Amino acid sequence: MEYGLVLLWLATVAGLAAIAAPLASFVFAPLSDRGGTLALPFALAAVGVVSYLVGQVAFGWPALIASLVVLGGGSAFALSRDHEPDWESVGLGLAAVAVGFALVVAIRNADPGIYAGGGEKFLDFGLLKSLVRAESLPPEDFWYAGDRVQYYYGGHLIAAQLTRLTGIAPRYAYNLALATFFGALVGAAFGLARNLAAERDLPRTVAGALALFFVGFASNLAPVARLVVWLLPSSMKTYIDENPAAQDGPEAVRAFGHTWTDLALGPDQFYYWPASRVIPNTINEFPLFAFLNGDLHAHMMSTPLLLVTAAVGFAYWLTPAAQVWRRRAYVFVCAPLLAGLLAVVNTWSYPSVAGLTTLAVLFAGAHPASLLPASVWERLDPATDSRAVSEILRMLGAGVAGIAVGLLGALVAFPFFTGATSGQSLALLPGRSGASGLLLVHGAFLLVSAAFLAPRIEPDLEPDLGMVAPLTVLAAVAVANAIGGWIPVPLVLVGGGGLLAVTQVEADERGPAALLFLLAIGVTVAATGTFGAPFGALGVYGATVVVAVGAAVAGFDTDTQIVALAIAAFLVLAAAAIAVDLAILAVVFPVLALGWMTLRLGRDLGYETVLLVAAVGLVTMVEFIYVSERAGSGRYNTVFKFYMQVWVLWGTAAGVMLVDVVARQWPDWSIGERLAARRSASGQRAGQVASVGLAVVLVVSLSVYGGLALSGHFETNDANTLDSKxxxxxxxxxxxxxxxxxxxxxxxxxxxxxxxxxxxxxxxxxxxxxxxxxxxxxxxxxxxxxxxxxxxxxxxxxxxxxxxxxxxxxxxxxxxxxxxxxxxxxxxxxxxxxxxxxxxxxxxxxxxxxxxxxxxxxxxxxxxxxxxxxxxxxx
CATH class of the missing domain: 3.40.50 (Rossmann fold)
Known part of the structure; x- marks a missing residue:
């Protein structure tokens, strides 16, 4: 290994983080560590933005010097305003970066080559070299002489600037840049999760470490499931053993990306590739797979920048309503700059910036309409005394903020967008994921999310029992129609019954309840033309059934209400999933709905739930819409590019959520103190054992892939150099x-x-x-x-x-x-x-x-x- 080059590169990026730390402390002032742990990802984002903008005129050293001037000048300004960084946190963040950096350096030192097969290394190295040569942006396409490059190149731009700053040859810089982006990713996950936990008074370093693990080292459940099959007794594997040439078998087996035969192969036959191809006709990568495979590719380099965007949203979340100019700066300056950068780094992440900003503004304590000029907000403020009006204004305001981020981000990336000829278009209703595939890919995070959200379902509303009888009748009619083949019954009658139930809700809650009820009915009826009459009827019946059940159990204790409403909602979703062959409605969507609901009801939640909603929202979205393009058939590439973002956001949130799940069971851990008095000693001990057991089993099981993949990699490869050529x-x-x-x-x-x-x-x-x-x-x-x-x-x-x-x-x-x-x-x-x-x-x-x-x-x-x-x- 070229140790001198490694140390020179690492010292350079650490110095870059140190220069950026005061400016990061100014931008992320509301965070508990003032952005110290995020210094390096923030510095990379700043270098990317400034180099891209200045590079339109002069790239290379002029753009790099301009980047350093902006970072240095911004930090000098921050220090002049008493924004001293938390240097201990800066060091801790760099330590997390070093962990990821060292892992990928070791991986690439064993096998540093740029191969044509198994990925897109030729494209990535070519882009890096062309940007090292470029005098201005955009660079000329090295595979299409005389024309500008059409591919997103922002990550390679940052790598080229680091190459130039260190003076290290690109043949080595390729692998060192790859290690840097992985280090920045796990460092950003660690830093953001640590700050999220601090806001909730949870053990913050534990949360950061778990987020680092989930994002950087964990895999999906496919390798675990394969290992379980291999461990089954021989008597249970007769079919496999006696039919070596058997066909693919049932869908549950095909979801592993294997046949019955090789599904049962032991660890000595393990190969790292299949875990990324779980759901048929899609790619389901996670960071460890991607960086082990070794491409310096856009969907990988964008991940730390996506977490910087999430951190900006968190800073907005924490900023008091009175600091309106700071909140406006986050929405109309920071987020658009990051959106524009991500459009050039990995265009698939560009809409996610607008989405994250929308969710942060929607769920933050400050009302979104307060971002408007003071004179406008003063006129709107009295109207927010009505819960219904306030909710409508909140959703509209957050939506407008998200649109503004998208438009301003497009303005930043205007030179890039004007030269792109993508041949892409949006398409609806792609091939759908089966339940087994969804559970194998997302099952671990779904389990953590369910354990985190379940204790927070404590309805405050108690519908009047006066509507129980008619609504029960309507519910029975709905069930009879479902069983009898959708016997024609006026949907107006059923929907009217639901509205009558809404009138029994407490006065100040009727507006939101009616809005949600009508929205549920409207969406499903509107979709009838696509999914058929059963789906439209199911929407009306389902919404009414849920209201009916809520009225019927209003007099019971809270736990009974929780169970009854949860069962009703799940059955309606399951019925919808069966009716339209959409497993997403039964497997993933309930977590999205539950996260959204508990956030709006203020159930002792933090920004980690916003990240959860964003991630699950992306999973749900790609079941209904995809980008049609030449690079892959159907939704192949859409799932690929969005699932990486899902993993990064959900994995960061999971680190905080799992710590919360454990902390709730231990009286001496922050939030656990107020729960101890409500539980018996035996119940408390059972909860403690269960929570710790969940954490241990998750960490161990999700480490199977990493252990097998890395051991196989180092046993097979021993190049002992970082020279990619x-x-x-x-x-x-x-x-x-x-x-x-x-x-x-x-x-x-x-x-x-x-x-x-x-x-x-x-x-x-x-x-x-x-x-x-x-x-x-x-x-x-x-x-x-x-x-x-x-x-x-x-x-x-x-x-x-x-x-x-x-x-x-x-x-x-x-x-x-x-x-x-x-x-x-x-x-x-x-x-x-x-x-x-x-x-x-x-x-x-x-x-x-x-x-x-x-x-x-x-x-x-x-x-x-x-x-x-x-x-x-x-x-």
């Missing part, structure tokens, strides 16, 4: 030498090489083709690179360029000269890949082409562009 130099010595010679050329000369006509993701071996090796490993533009580029430009345009490359190698002299002049080509590369696909002419026979260098069977030709111009004129 070392494998290519050993496997393709002549080609690598030629590529390095081209890499040493000044500027961005255009090089012709053979395009790669097929995707090669599925092969993860150093022996894969060195496809598009020149452009990918140097960042130098080529006429047509990997077919991947056709996804971001156009298929027709890429195919036309493929034909032009063929003309260079095999066409007539006139056509060849025209292509070379059109793209201002300076070098032509001829190696094994070119000879495999083309019958290469004697290019040196052209008067304007000469041999520049030979490296074994690789020849590099140089184009004399002045002679080329003369040749063209002579024709």
């Amino acid at each position: 070392a494998w290519a130099e050993g496997t393709y010595p002549d080609q690598s030498a030629a590529i390095e010679w081209l890499d040493d050329r000044e500027g961005r000369p255009v090089v012709v090489e053979q395009p790669t006509r097929e995707h090669v993701y599925g092969i993860n071996s150093p022996s894969t083709q060195l496809v598009s090796g020149v452009s990918s490993m140097t960042g130098l533009p080529t006429i047509a690179g990997w077919t991947h580029a056709s996804n971001y430009h156009t298929e027709a345009g890429w195919q036309e360029r493929v034909g032009e490359v063929r003309t260079v190698y095999t066409g007539n002299s006139t056509a060849r000269a025209e292509v070379l002049a059109t793209y201002d080509v300076q070098y032509i590369y001829v190696g094994p890949h070119e000879r495999q696909h083309q019958t290469v002419d004697d290019l040196a026979a052209e008067p304007y082409i000469s041999v520049a260098e030979r490296f074994g069977d690789v020849v590099i030709y140089e184009v004399d562009r002045s002679a080329l111009g003369t040749a063209n004129r002579s024709r």
Whole structure:
């Protein structure tokens, strides 16, 4: 390992965090540690924003110096305003970063290579190299010469600036940047969870450590389930043992991404890949898988920045209503800047910034309408005395704030959006996830969330018993209709019965109750055209049944009410799930609804529940809407990119929620004190054992993947270097030498090489083709690179360029000269890949082409562009 480079890089990023710490303490002043633990992720965000904006004019050192000036000047201003950082927290945050950094450095030191198979490392390294070479933004597309890069490149921009700041060669910087983003991710999860726990008076460092584990090391439940199957007695695995060639088997087995046969293979047959392919036709990555796989990819580099966005929302949450200018700054300055940055880093995260801001503003103590000018708020404030009006204004105000963040963020990212030609469109109702897949991917976090929320369901409202009889009759009619095949019964009658029940609610609660009741009915009836009449009827019946049950049990004790209402709601959701084949309604949506409800009812919850609602909301969203694009069929890529965000947000919240679950059972732990008097000694002991047992079982079971995957990785790989090109130099010595010679050329000369006509993701071996090796490993533009580029430009345009490359190698002299002049080509590369696909002419026979260098069977030709111009004129 290159220890000197590692220490230099780590010292540089630590210094960057130290420079940014005072400014972070100013921005995150409401947090318990004043943003100390978030100093490095905040610094990366600042470097990204400033470098992107300044880079539109001058990238490289000018943009980097501007970033350092902004950080240094901002910190000087913060210190002048007595915003001294909590240096102990800064150190603690950097220690958390170092844990993640060291893990990925060790992983990449064992296997540092940039391979064409198993991911998108060629794309990622090419982007890094092109940005190191770029003089302004956007960079030229190294796989599509003459055109701007169409892919989101903001994370690679930050990596390029760190590369420039340290002076370390990109071949090493690729792996060090990967380790930095992972360190920043787990550091941000640790820091945010620690602050969330501090606000709730929970053990904050324990919460931070659990969040670091859930986000950075835990896996989904698929490896655990496979291990359980393997451990089953032989008598229970007869089918598997006796049918080695059996088909995939039932859906519950296919959800593992395996057949019956290999599902029961032991740990010695473990492979890290299948855990990321649980739900059919989707990708279900989590951070440990992604960083172990080793791509320096957009959906990974955006994760620490997403948590910085969440921290901004938390700062808004904590800011008193009277500090209106600070709250406005969070919504209209900080959030839009982060939204614009994330649009360039990973466009899939851009709408999440608006969503997170909307939820933070909606659920915070300060009314969203107070963000309006004082004169407007003074006129609206009296109207908020009505609960119904206040709720409507709250939702409208939060929605407007979210829209403003989206629009202002788009303005920040305007240069990026104006150059994108995505060929993407929104589509509805994709293929749906089965219950087994949802439980395997999200089951651990669902369990923590349920344990966290369940004790907080304590209804305050008691509907009048006067409506019990008619509503019970209506409920019976609803059940009869469901069993009898939806016998026509006027839905108006049923809905009217529900409204009558609403009138029995306490006077100041009738408005919100009626609004929610009508909203439930309206949404389901509106969806009748898509899902069919049963679904519309079910919405009306279900809403009425819930109201009826609430009225029927109003006279009973609170626990009975809780159980009855929970059962009614779950049965309605289960019926809806069956009616429309949507497992999401029964498995995940109840947690979303419960989190939303308890937040609005003020059930001793904190911002961790906002993160929970955001995460579960994203899980629910991708069951109904997806982005149709060329990069993957159906919702393949949509689930992929949003599930990573889900994991990061939910995992951070889970660290705090699990500490809360345990703390509620222990009298000497903060919130546990006020619960102790309500429980018997035996009940308290049982709760303590159960809560600690839950935590231990979760941590152990979710560590199975990490233990097996990492041990297998280190047993299989022992490169002992961070040089990402070392494998290519050993496997393709002549080609690598030629590529390095081209890499040493000044500027961005255009090089012709053979395009790669097929995707090669599925092969993860150093022996894969060195496809598009020149452009990918140097960042130098080529006429047509990997077919991947056709996804971001156009298929027709890429195919036309493929034909032009063929003309260079095999066409007539006139056509060849025209292509070379059109793209201002300076070098032509001829190696094994070119000879495999083309019958290469004697290019040196052209008067304007000469041999520049030979490296074994690789020849590099140089184009004399002045002679080329003369040749063209002579024709």
